[in-house]
Amino acid sequence: MARIISSNEFIENVENSKGIAVVDFFATWCGPCKMLAPVFEEASMEARGKAKFFKVDIDASERIAEKYGIYAVPTMIVFKDGKPVENLAGFMPKQNILNKINAHL
Template identity: 75%
Template sequence: MAKIIDSNEFFENVENTEGVVVVDFFANWCGPCKMLAPVFEGVSNEMGDKAKFFKLDIDEGGRIAQKYGISAVPTMIIFKDGVPVENLTGFMPKENITNKVRAHL
Protein backbone atom coordinates (compact mmCIF):
# COMPACT_ATOMS: atom_id res chain seq x y z
CA MET A 1 0.00 0.00 0.00
CA ALA A 2 1.30 3.44 -0.94
CA LYS A 3 1.55 5.81 2.01
CA ILE A 4 1.19 9.57 1.70
CA ILE A 5 4.22 11.21 3.27
CA ASP A 6 5.12 14.80 4.03
CA SER A 7 8.38 16.68 3.54
CA ASN A 8 9.63 15.69 6.99
CA GLU A 9 9.15 11.99 6.26
CA PHE A 10 10.70 12.21 2.80
CA PHE A 11 14.33 12.18 3.96
CA GLU A 12 13.89 9.13 6.18
CA ASN A 13 11.62 7.12 3.87
CA VAL A 14 13.12 7.98 0.49
CA GLU A 15 16.52 9.68 0.51
CA ASN A 16 17.88 7.68 3.43
CA THR A 17 16.53 4.24 2.42
CA GLU A 18 18.30 1.33 0.78
CA GLY A 19 16.61 -0.47 -2.07
CA VAL A 20 14.00 0.75 -4.54
CA VAL A 21 11.50 3.44 -3.55
CA VAL A 22 8.88 4.88 -5.90
CA VAL A 23 7.36 8.28 -5.16
CA ASP A 24 4.22 9.55 -6.87
CA PHE A 25 4.28 13.37 -6.86
CA PHE A 26 0.63 14.40 -7.16
CA ALA A 27 -1.86 17.22 -6.50
CA ASN A 28 -5.45 16.89 -5.29
CA TRP A 29 -6.68 19.20 -8.08
CA CYS A 30 -5.01 17.12 -10.83
CA GLY A 31 -7.31 14.93 -12.97
CA PRO A 32 -4.61 12.60 -14.34
CA CYS A 33 -3.30 12.18 -10.75
CA LYS A 34 -6.73 10.89 -9.73
CA MET A 35 -6.65 8.45 -12.65
CA LEU A 36 -3.15 7.27 -11.68
CA ALA A 37 -3.94 6.78 -7.96
CA PRO A 38 -5.63 3.34 -8.21
CA VAL A 39 -3.04 2.17 -10.76
CA PHE A 40 -0.16 3.25 -8.49
CA GLU A 41 -1.87 1.52 -5.55
CA GLY A 42 -2.26 -1.65 -7.65
CA VAL A 43 1.44 -1.68 -8.55
CA SER A 44 2.30 -1.13 -4.88
CA ASN A 45 0.15 -4.08 -3.81
CA GLU A 46 1.46 -6.29 -6.61
CA MET A 47 5.13 -5.56 -5.89
CA GLY A 48 4.73 -6.25 -2.17
CA ASP A 49 7.96 -5.74 -0.25
CA LYS A 50 10.20 -5.72 -3.36
CA ALA A 51 9.93 -1.92 -3.44
CA LYS A 52 8.45 0.82 -1.27
CA PHE A 53 5.76 3.14 -2.61
CA PHE A 54 4.97 6.63 -1.34
CA LYS A 55 2.93 9.62 -2.47
CA LEU A 56 3.84 13.27 -1.94
CA ASP A 57 1.35 16.11 -2.44
CA ILE A 58 3.28 18.84 -4.28
CA ASP A 59 1.15 21.57 -2.69
CA GLU A 60 2.16 20.36 0.78
CA GLY A 61 5.72 19.37 -0.14
CA GLY A 62 6.65 22.13 -2.57
CA ARG A 63 10.25 22.29 -1.38
CA ILE A 64 10.80 18.59 -2.19
CA ALA A 65 8.99 18.90 -5.54
CA GLN A 66 11.19 21.87 -6.43
CA LYS A 67 14.35 20.01 -5.37
CA TYR A 68 13.55 17.20 -7.83
CA GLY A 69 12.41 19.50 -10.65
CA ILE A 70 8.77 18.44 -10.65
CA SER A 71 7.12 20.70 -13.22
CA ALA A 72 4.15 18.51 -14.16
CA VAL A 73 1.98 16.07 -12.26
CA PRO A 74 1.63 13.23 -11.97
CA THR A 75 5.33 12.47 -11.93
CA MET A 76 6.76 9.31 -10.42
CA ILE A 77 10.41 9.10 -9.49
CA ILE A 78 12.11 5.76 -8.92
CA PHE A 79 14.87 6.00 -6.33
CA LYS A 80 17.53 3.36 -5.74
CA ASP A 81 19.47 3.59 -2.48
CA GLY A 82 18.25 7.17 -2.04
CA VAL A 83 19.27 8.37 -5.52
CA PRO A 84 16.75 9.16 -8.28
CA VAL A 85 17.31 6.78 -11.20
CA GLU A 86 14.25 7.34 -13.40
CA ASN A 87 11.43 9.87 -13.86
CA LEU A 88 8.04 8.87 -15.23
CA THR A 89 5.72 11.74 -16.12
CA GLY A 90 2.00 11.49 -16.85
CA PHE A 91 -0.48 8.66 -16.60
CA MET A 92 0.90 5.19 -17.36
CA PRO A 93 -0.69 1.75 -17.45
CA LYS A 94 0.10 -0.59 -14.56
CA GLU A 95 2.26 -2.89 -16.72
CA ASN A 96 4.52 -0.02 -17.79
CA ILE A 97 5.07 1.16 -14.23
CA THR A 98 5.69 -2.39 -13.01
CA ASN A 99 8.26 -3.01 -15.76
CA LYS A 100 10.09 0.26 -15.01
CA VAL A 101 10.27 -0.57 -11.28
CA ARG A 102 11.40 -4.17 -11.90
CA ALA A 103 14.24 -2.90 -14.08
CA HIS A 104 15.77 -1.28 -10.99
CA LEU A 105 15.34 -4.15 -8.53
Protein backbone atom coordinates in the same frame (compact mmCIF):
# COMPACT_ATOMS: atom_id res chain seq x y z
CA MET B 1 0.04 0.19 -0.06
CA ALA B 2 1.19 3.72 -0.86
CA ARG B 3 0.91 6.41 1.76
CA ILE B 4 1.20 10.17 1.62
CA ILE B 5 4.37 11.40 3.30
CA SER B 6 5.61 14.80 4.44
CA SER B 7 8.98 16.38 3.66
CA ASN B 8 10.55 14.99 6.85
CA GLU B 9 9.21 11.50 6.16
CA PHE B 10 10.52 11.79 2.58
CA ILE B 11 14.07 12.26 3.83
CA GLU B 12 13.78 9.30 6.19
CA ASN B 13 11.83 6.89 3.95
CA VAL B 14 13.25 7.73 0.52
CA GLU B 15 16.51 9.69 0.55
CA ASN B 16 18.05 7.85 3.52
CA SER B 17 16.66 4.44 2.58
CA LYS B 18 18.15 1.37 0.94
CA GLY B 19 16.37 -0.45 -1.87
CA ILE B 20 13.74 0.76 -4.31
CA ALA B 21 11.22 3.48 -3.47
CA VAL B 22 8.65 4.78 -5.92
CA VAL B 23 7.23 8.24 -5.29
CA ASP B 24 4.10 9.59 -6.94
CA PHE B 25 4.21 13.39 -6.93
CA PHE B 26 0.60 14.54 -7.20
CA ALA B 27 -1.82 17.38 -6.50
CA THR B 28 -5.35 17.10 -5.14
CA TRP B 29 -6.68 19.30 -7.98
CA CYS B 30 -5.05 17.20 -10.74
CA GLY B 31 -7.42 15.05 -12.87
CA PRO B 32 -4.73 12.72 -14.30
CA CYS B 33 -3.39 12.26 -10.75
CA LYS B 34 -6.78 10.93 -9.71
CA MET B 35 -6.74 8.52 -12.65
CA LEU B 36 -3.25 7.31 -11.70
CA ALA B 37 -4.04 6.80 -7.99
CA PRO B 38 -5.77 3.38 -8.25
CA VAL B 39 -3.18 2.15 -10.77
CA PHE B 40 -0.36 3.24 -8.44
CA GLU B 41 -2.09 1.41 -5.56
CA GLU B 42 -2.39 -1.79 -7.63
CA ALA B 43 1.29 -1.56 -8.58
CA SER B 44 2.21 -1.11 -4.90
CA MET B 45 0.32 -4.30 -4.02
CA GLU B 46 1.95 -6.31 -6.81
CA ALA B 47 5.45 -5.06 -6.00
CA ARG B 48 5.10 -5.55 -2.25
CA GLY B 49 8.40 -6.76 -0.86
CA LYS B 50 10.33 -5.46 -3.88
CA ALA B 51 9.72 -1.72 -3.55
CA LYS B 52 8.19 0.84 -1.21
CA PHE B 53 5.55 3.20 -2.58
CA PHE B 54 4.90 6.74 -1.37
CA LYS B 55 2.89 9.76 -2.48
CA VAL B 56 3.94 13.39 -2.10
CA ASP B 57 1.44 16.24 -2.40
CA ILE B 58 3.38 18.92 -4.28
CA ASP B 59 1.31 21.70 -2.71
CA ALA B 60 2.05 20.50 0.83
CA SER B 61 5.72 19.61 0.15
CA GLU B 62 6.86 22.33 -2.25
CA ARG B 63 10.57 22.05 -1.34
CA ILE B 64 10.74 18.36 -2.20
CA ALA B 65 8.88 18.94 -5.48
CA GLU B 66 11.24 21.79 -6.35
CA LYS B 67 14.34 19.78 -5.40
CA TYR B 68 13.39 17.05 -7.86
CA GLY B 69 12.20 19.37 -10.62
CA ILE B 70 8.53 18.42 -10.48
CA TYR B 71 6.83 20.90 -12.81
CA ALA B 72 4.00 18.70 -14.08
CA VAL B 73 1.87 16.16 -12.26
CA PRO B 74 1.53 13.31 -12.05
CA THR B 75 5.23 12.51 -12.05
CA MET B 76 6.64 9.36 -10.51
CA ILE B 77 10.29 8.96 -9.59
CA VAL B 78 11.92 5.61 -8.94
CA PHE B 79 14.67 5.89 -6.31
CA LYS B 80 17.34 3.28 -5.69
CA ASP B 81 19.29 3.56 -2.44
CA GLY B 82 18.07 7.13 -2.01
CA LYS B 83 19.03 8.35 -5.49
CA PRO B 84 16.60 9.04 -8.35
CA VAL B 85 17.13 6.57 -11.20
CA GLU B 86 13.98 6.98 -13.33
CA ASN B 87 11.43 9.75 -13.99
CA LEU B 88 7.98 8.74 -15.22
CA ALA B 89 5.80 11.64 -16.32
CA GLY B 90 2.05 11.46 -16.80
CA PHE B 91 -0.41 8.62 -16.51
CA MET B 92 0.87 5.16 -17.39
CA PRO B 93 -0.46 1.62 -17.16
CA LYS B 94 0.41 -0.52 -14.15
CA GLN B 95 2.57 -2.90 -16.17
CA ASN B 96 4.75 -0.03 -17.40
CA ILE B 97 5.30 1.09 -13.81
CA LEU B 98 6.17 -2.46 -12.73
CA ASN B 99 8.56 -2.89 -15.68
CA LYS B 100 10.41 0.30 -14.71
CA ILE B 101 10.73 -0.92 -11.10
CA ASN B 102 11.92 -4.38 -12.16
CA ALA B 103 14.61 -2.80 -14.36
CA HIS B 104 16.25 -1.41 -11.19
CA LEU B 105 16.00 -4.45 -8.91
